[in-house]
Amino acid sequence: MSSNLLLLGSVGMFIVSLFCSMGYLWEAMRYMNIEIGPALRKSYFWMASAGILICADIAFCKLVLTDKENMFLVESLSLFISYLVSKMIAFGFSPAFDKHYLRLKNVLLNLLRVVLCGVLLMAVTFADVPTNARVAMLTIASAWYVIDTTCVVGYVYFSSKIKRKAFDTYYSDDYDSFIIWTPLVFTLIQVFGIGWTAILYAPIWVHSMYALMGAGIWMYIFICYDRHMVYFRFRPSSKEPEMLEEEDITIEDATYPLSTLEEMPTSEMKDRYAFFVEGLSQWIEQKGYLQAELTIEDLSRQLGTNRTYLSTFINSNYGVPFRQWIASLRIAEAKKMLCDTNLCEQDIAEAIGFVTVQSFIRNFTQIEGVSPSAYRRMVCTND
DSSP states (O other), X not given: OHHHHHHHHHHHHHHHHHHHHHHHHHXXXXXXXXXXXXXXXXXXXXXXXXXXHHHHHHHHHGGGGTOOTTHHHHHHHHXXXXXXXXXXXXXXHHHHHOGGGGSHHHHHHHHHHHHHHHHHHHHHHHSOOOHHHHHXXXXXXXXXXXXXXXXXXXXXXXXXXXXXXXXXXXXXXXXXXXXXXXXXXXXXXXXXXXXHHHTTTSOHHXXXXXXXXXXXXXXXXXXXXXXHTHHHHHSTTOOOOOOOOGGGOOTTOSOOXXXXXXXXXXXXXXXXXXXXXXXXXXXXXXXXXXXXXXXXXXXXXXXXXXXXXXXXXXXXXXXXXXXXXXXXXXXXXXXXXXXXXXXXXXXXXXXXXXXXXXHHHHXXXXXXXXXXXXXXIIIITTO
């Protein structure tokens, strides 16, 4: 029974990894002629390579059940493959949390750490040393793998938080929802990879259950990756948002907060500030916030200012980032449409500028505390 479960789980992991790898290679070829294509192509190629290595690891681990003689060889190679796969998946996910992670220097440094660990694992396998020394070197290599991948997870948590904040200050849609699970997925990858090597010589029933669970885990990881890359496909020609810094505001910028303007002797700056505020008020009255795929750069261009100042102004005057401010304006319009029309949620979402109906429902629920359909039943029908 355990052997059948092991075979089923291993075949499942193999099929999922192979299928996804072929899909990523196909996607990489599709993005050859798109402006943001290079980042996507690199990402897809790394994910495809990771999937192929997973297939190789699964095929190799099958030997574990029939060949107990080469324990150190099997353990060392499996640990090395797991370490390399974790790096490749980090490169694959990197556009979702840090576009600089795929720079050549960083890639080479990461691969160098894997190679150095591989050299140590080769000593474990081929060096003419006592068994205790082999075990010690294998333990050091495993600790190396655990520490390095744990640092990567920590970096991903930190970078994802920064990226989500950048998205909130740049996009009107909640693209950050596509990367919200990235840190969890990375943790899952590292835990699974470490566990896969740790149980290599556990009883067969343990190995069987882990293989069965692995098929589902890898499917989830690949699905998450596909979701995390969605925002690239929504805005394939957009510039990556950077964090906005208040010190970027220069004296040449004609729009300043009123508190700063009051300290200036000239009335020209106050006039320009008043012109900016009036322009923003007119934009709101004309419902410019219903524009689909609106960014703060689009709005700042319309108002004749820069996005750094506009972001600071919105945070100071409304107390929320750009995305949440736009969402509140859109939801206010949606509430009217829910009560005054018979449009479905999909049509309302499109009418008020949300990219997906899921994004509309999520934002509506966060702001109003109930879903759009529940709001229509409880509020609109009573009116």
